[in-house]
Amino acid sequence: MTAPPVLKVEGLKKYFPVEKGFLRRVVGQVKAVDDVSLTIGAGETLGLVGESGSGKTTIGRCILRALDPTAGSIQFHIDDEKTVDMATISKREMRELRRYANMIFQDPYYSLDPRWTILDIVGEPLRLSKLAEGAELEDRVASLMDVVGLEAKHLRRYPHAFSGGQRQRIGVARALATNPRLIIADEPVSALDVSTQAQILNLLNDLQSEFGLSYLFIAHDLSVVEHISDRVAVMYVGKLVEVAPKDQLFFFPKHPYTEALLSAVPTPDPDVEKKRIILPGEIANPADPPSGCYFHPRCQYAQDRCREEEPALREIVPGQWASCHFAEELELVGAPQ
Amino acid sequence: MQDAPQVNQRGLSPAEPVIEIEDLSVHFALDEGALKAVDGVSFAIEERQMFGLIGESGCGKTVTAQSLMRLAPKPGRIVQGQINYHTEKGGLIDLASVDPAGAEIRDIRGNEIAMIFQEPMSSLSPIHSIGNQLMEAVLLHVTNSKREAYKIAVEMLDLVGIPNPAQRMEEYPHHFSGGMRQRVMIAMALSCRPRLLIADEPTTALDVTVQAQILDLIAQAQAQFHMAVLYITHDLGIIAEICDEVAVMYLGRIVERGSVHDIFHNPLHPYTRRLLAATPRIGQHAERLQVIDGTVPIPVGLPHACGFCSRCPEMIAGTCDTALPALVELEENHFVRCFLHDDRKELAI
Numbered sequence: 296m297t298a299p300p301v302l303k304v305e306g307l308k309k310y311f312p313v314e315k316g317f318l319r320r321v322v323g324q325v326k327a328v329d330d331v332s333l334t335i336g337a338g339e340t341l342g343l344v345g346e347s348g349s350g351k352t353t354i355g356r357c358i359l360r361a362l363d364p365t366a367g368s369i370q371f372h373i374d375d376e377k378t379v380d381m382a383t384i385s386k387r388e389m390r391e392l393r394r395y396a397n398m399i400f401q402d403p404y405y406s407l408d409p410r411w412t413i414l415d416i417v418g419e420p421l422r423l424s425k426l427a428e429g430a431e432l433e434d435r436v437a438s439l440m441d442v443v444g445l446e447a448k449h450l451r452r453y454p455h456a457f458s459g460g461q462r463q464r465i466g467v468a469r470a471l472a473t474n475p476r477l478i479i480a481d482e483p484v485s486a487l488d489v490s491t492q493a494q495i496l497n498l499l500n501d502l503q504s505e506f507g508l509s510y511l512f513i514a515h516d517l518s519v520v521e522h523i524s525d526r527v528a529v530m531y532v533g534k535l536v537e538v539a540p541k542d543q544l545f546f547f548p549k550h551p552y553t554e555a556l557l558s559a560v561p562t563p564d565p566d567v568e569k570k571r572i573i574l575p576g577e578i579a580n581p582a583d584p585p586s587g588c589y590f591h592p593r594c595q596y597a598q599d600r601c602r603e604e605e606p607a608l609r610e611i612v613p614g615q616w617a618s619c620h621f622a623e624e625l626e627l628v629g630a631p632q
Numbered sequence: 633m634q635d636a637p638q639v640n641q642r643g644l645s646p647a648e649p650v651i652e653i654e655d656l657s658v659h660f661a662l663d664e665g666a667l668k669a670v671d672g673v674s675f676a677i678e679e680r681q682m683f684g685l686i687g688e689s690g691c692g693k694t695v696t697a698q699s700l701m702r703l704a705p706k707p708g709r710i711v712q713g714q715i716n717y718h719t720e721k722g723g724l725i726d727l728a729s730v731d732p733a734g735a736e737i738r739d740i741r742g743n744e745i746a747m748i749f750q751e752p753m754s755s756l757s758p759i760h761s762i763g764n765q766l767m768e769a770v771l772l773h774v775t776n777s778k779r780e781a782y783k784i785a786v787e788m789l790d791l792v793g794i795p796n797p798a799q800r801m802e803e804y805p806h807h808f809s810g811g812m813r814q815r816v817m818i819a820m821a822l823s824c825r826p827r828l829l830i831a832d833e834p835t836t837a838l839d840v841t842v843q844a845q846i847l848d849l850i851a852q853a854q855a856q857f858h859m860a861v862l863y864i865t866h867d868l869g870i871i872a873e874i875c876d877e878v879a880v881m882y883l884g885r886i887v888e889r890g891s892v893h894d895i896f897h898n899p900l901h902p903y904t905r906r907l908l909a910a911t912p913r914i915g916q917h918a919e920r921l922q923v924i925d926g927t928v929p930i931p932v933g934l935p936h937a938c939g940f941c942s943r944c945p946e947m948i949a950g951t952c953d954t955a956l957p958a959l960v961e962l963e964e965n966h967f968v969r970c971f972l973h974d975d976r977k978e979l980a981i
Contacts, residue, residue, distance in 0.1 A: 346839035347810075458927045488688035488866060490924035493910040497920050515839060518869070522912035522921065545914055559844035561869025563911050565892045573848050574841050577809055630914040 299372050300334040301476050301509045302358065307331045307367035307382070309353050313582055325582045327353045329533040331367075332608075335477065338503065340510040342524030342541070344517060344556070346578055349530040351513045355479045357382075358511070359398055360389050371396065373476070394424040394473035401482035403462030407454040413440070413465055414450045420472045439468040443498060460491030467498060474506070481513045496523055517560045521545055521630075529553050532579045532589045535608055539615035546629035549617035551594045554627040567631050588620070596625055649718065650828050650860040651700065651745075652676040656713035656728065658692075658699050668931045669695040669708065671884035672978070674959070677828065677860045677877075682851075684875030684892070685864045686907075690928055692884040693864045697830045700862070701741050702732035720744055720827060743773040746821035750833040752813035756805040762789075763801030766820055773824045788819040792849055811842035815849065822853055829854070832864045847874055868911050872896055880904050883939030884931050886959060890966035900968045903940045936980040938971070946972055956980070 308330055313323040328350045335341045345351045356362045358369055360381060369381040373395055381392065397420065400406035407416055417436045421427045427435050437447035443464040454462055463483060470478050480499070484492040500523065502508060514520050520527055521541055528538040529552065537550040548554045558572040574593045579585055585592050591601040600620050608618040619625070658670040670692045677683045685693045698704040700715055715727040717740065730736045749755045757765060766785035767778070775781055782801075789797035792815040805813055814834060821829055831850060835843035851874060854861055863875060871878055872892060879889040880901065888901040899905045909922035926943040938944070941952040951971050958978040959969040968974070 346841060460927060489868070489907055489910050490688065491927070493912075493921035493923045496912070497923060500920065517840065518912040518914050521914045522916070522918070555841060557914075559840045560914065561843075561847075561867060561873045563868040563872045563896065563908065563913060565872040565896050567872075571844050571848065573845055577811065577842075578839075632915050 298337045299378075300336050301339075301372050302333075302335040302511070303368075303370040303372075304334070304354075304358065305332045305368045305370070307354065307357060307369065308365040309350075309357050309362060310365045323582055326533045326584070327581060328357065328364075329581075331530075331533075331535055333528055333535065333538065335509045335511060336525075337476075337509060338507045339526065340503065340512050340524045342520035342527040343511060343513045343530065344515060344520050344527060345530030346515065348532075348578060348581070350533040350581070351530050352481055354530075355398070355481050355511060355513055359393075359396055359479060360386075371477070390423075394420065394426065395475050396477040396479065397470040397473065397475045399463075399466050399470045399478060399480040399483045402486050403459050403466055404454075404486075406466055407462055409454055412451045412453055413445075416454070416465060417468045417472055420469060424473050426473060435472070436468075439472055442471065442502070443468045444494075458491075459487055460494055463487060463491075463495050464498065467495070467502070471502065471506070475508070477509045477511070479511045479513070482515070483512075484519060485514065485516060492519070499523065517545075517556060517630075529556065532584055533581050534589065534618065535616075536590065536619070537615075537617040538608070539617075543612070543615045546632060547615075548627045548629050549611045549615055549622040549625075550590075550619045551596050551625065551627065552590050553617075554629070555593075557630045558628070560630065562631060569631050570628075588618075596621060647678055649676040649678050651718070652714075652716040653696075653700070654714040654716065656696070656699065656715060657711045658695050658704055658708050659711045661707045661709070662932065665933045666711075668884050668934075669704075670699065671931070672713070673881075673884075673886055674713075675879050675886065675889060677862055679827070679860055680854065680858050681877060682854065682861045682863060682875045684871040684878040685862060685881060686866065686868065686871050686878060687881035688866055688907075688928060690930075691881040692931075693881050694832055696881075697747070697832050697862060697864055700727065700828075700830060701745055701747055702727060702730065702737050703741075703747075717745070717828075739773075742769050743824045744826055745828045745830065746824065746826035747830040747832065748814070748817045748821050748834045750836050752810060752817050752837070753805065755817060756813060758805055761802055761804055762808070762816055766801070766816070766823060769820060770823050784823060785819075788823045789816070791822070791853075792816070792819045793845075794819070810838055811845060814838060814842075814846055818846070818849060818853065822857065825857055826859060828860045828862065830862045830864070833866070835870070836865070836867075843870075850874070868896075868908065880907070883928060883934075885939060885969065886967070887940065887969045888967065889959070890963075894963070894966045898966070900962065900966070900973055901940075901970050902944045902946050902972070938969070948972070951975075 309328040310324040310326050312321040315322045343351045357364045364382050371381050372378045414436050418432045421432055440447045445464050484495050524541050527541050527544045529536050531552050537553045555572040555574050576593055579589050587603050588601045588606050591597040606618045606620045608616050610616050611622045654674050656673045660667040687693045695704055710728050717725050717727050767781040770781040770784050786797045794800055835846050875892050878892050878895045879886045882903050888904045906924045924943055936956050938952045941947045956978045957969050957971045958976040959967050960974040960976055961967050
């Protein structure tokens with residue numbers, strides 16, 4: 296029997312009401328996240344990819360209760376005795392659980408308060424969870440600085456004294472401060488240059504093996520996701536369209552949207568000949584999604600059934616789930632090997 | 633008050649350069665000293681060529697592009713070098729020496745040389761309709777007739793793949809998605825049939841499927857209008873897919889220049905090699921990525937030496953940190969600035 300998953304999300308929904316007029320009448324719902332289920336094992340990295348507006352950030356925010364989900368359950372396995380449903384617990388209980396799950400943000404410039412020293416920033420989660428204070432807190436922050444590769448003597452400096460990559464290290468140190476089990480990393484490297492990006496990705500990898508962390512790694516850059524993930528989930532207009540171990544997903548995709556995404560990733564090799572699939576039109580509007588399969592207006596394989604019937608996410612081959620009526624029949628092309 | 637442009641009458645055959653940049657330096661005078669954003673950059677772009685300029689943030693690639701249009705922000709100043717532009721009529725004009733607000737550059741800017749930027753929202757005016765903004769450039773450079781300008785604008789919107797172009801002419805930028813706005817920017821840039829298109833990270837803010845659409849559109853437009861394109865990006869994948877020639881910039885200088893094949897399959901400069909190794913590739917299965925230690929220094933008051941030496945594991949102490957290597961043609965059309973390959977120095981001025 297393997298260890299139970301750290302996180303088990305089932306049927307997660309987050310709808311935002313569309314209001315209109317002076318009386319703020321609700322005229323519709325934006326289904327930002329619509330019936331999403333996923334699991335993250337201990338020490339596992341689940342990559343979550345999708346285009347802007349597909350709802351991947353909303354999932355991350357719902358899991359940490361920065362947003363209250365509309366429906367669904369979020370089972371968080373804290374230790375062998377305790378599993379809680381983070382979707383239904385109160386704000387007060389959530390505050391106590393914050394130490395077990397933390398977040399790393401995209402922009403290392405806006406996510407750090409310019410008027411706080413590094414000691415304040417990295418020490419804040421420790422203070423809030425009442426895990427340490429005073430000299431003990433300072434020691435702990437100094438050792439965290441060491442863990443993420445910064446010099447402990449810079450504790451009393453302000454964020455502006457650090458470069459983008461160093462700031463992201465500070466963000467990582469803050470997320471690690473309370474010894475969490477799960478870290479939700481929302482586009483943690485997309486604002487960084489290639490050389491700095493490689494440093495942060497290596498750091499995240501090292502920390503995972505050292506502390507047995509689980510990551511939900513949200514990103515739009517598929518090469519980065521392929522590098523860091525064990526399994527990958529692909530979102531389109533609020534729904535998961537494919538979930539699979541990364542090699543399966545990247546080389547043997549089962550959903551036409553995954554195929555199109557992969558074909559669009561530029562390959563850093565001028566001799567690789569490949570056919571870019573240019574998707575017609577734009578990503579569907581989650582307030583007014585198309586009938587049937589949300590992807591059908593842009594799908595080159597779409598048939599009548601796709602216009603009428605919404606496909607369910609089902610297991611096509613062991614471990615690989617896709618929501619396409621024709622997942623078994625289509626011979627889709629993966630990334631160039 | 634007008635500088636007489638250096639005119640050199642000659643017909644252009646297909647492989648003639650459109651623009652030749654020679655030893656261009658752009659410095660920003662700061663209190664701490666001169667910030668050398670661009671420091672002795674030379675390259676040429678031929679007709680119908682897709683020339684890639686790659687580098688990390690702060691390497692000077694955007695200031696180089698802005699200088700070609702004489703749009704470098706203050707207090708940036710061209711302190712030396714030439715930007716020899718071959719005009720449509722066959723003349724030669726040094727854009728580095730013209731008045732940045734003068735008639736000559738205004739005649740070329742947006743007309744013969746057009747530019748598209750990274751952030752399409754901040755490059756469009758929120759209070760003018762798309763149609764008005766598109767027609768402005770056309771009325772300035774192509775025609776005096778509003779009716780004709782309208783026709784050209786609608787044609788251009790159609791060409792860049794915007795559905796219902798006549799209707800969208802009346803709309804404002806906030807009605808458009810990011811990808812659509814970038815299409816409008818491209819329509820605007822193409823509306824005067826430029827000979828050189830400068831694309832400064834035009835897809836960085838866009839999703840990967842939209843990026844594929846825009847790259848496709850730029851390639852189509854290049855084929856249709858026989859434009860030369862200067863494509864600026866930090867994404868090695870895009871360079872590999874669309875460019876013919878590539879220059880790698882680091883700290884205001886070109887450290888390596890050559891065909892896209894040479895840069896990707898026979899990189900010679902340690903920076904180019906490490907940049908390639910630091911880029912994650914699908915199917916690579918590497919546990920760890922190679923990193924470049926340290927960060928890019930700020931180009932103020934640096935010694936006259938190789939800019940990469942402080943981060944280079946192959947640095948030769950006493951050589952790399954005391955003199956600046958010259959950009960040397962090691963193989964045909966493959967230039968490298970590194971003492972590991974050639975000991976020629978570039979003297980301080």
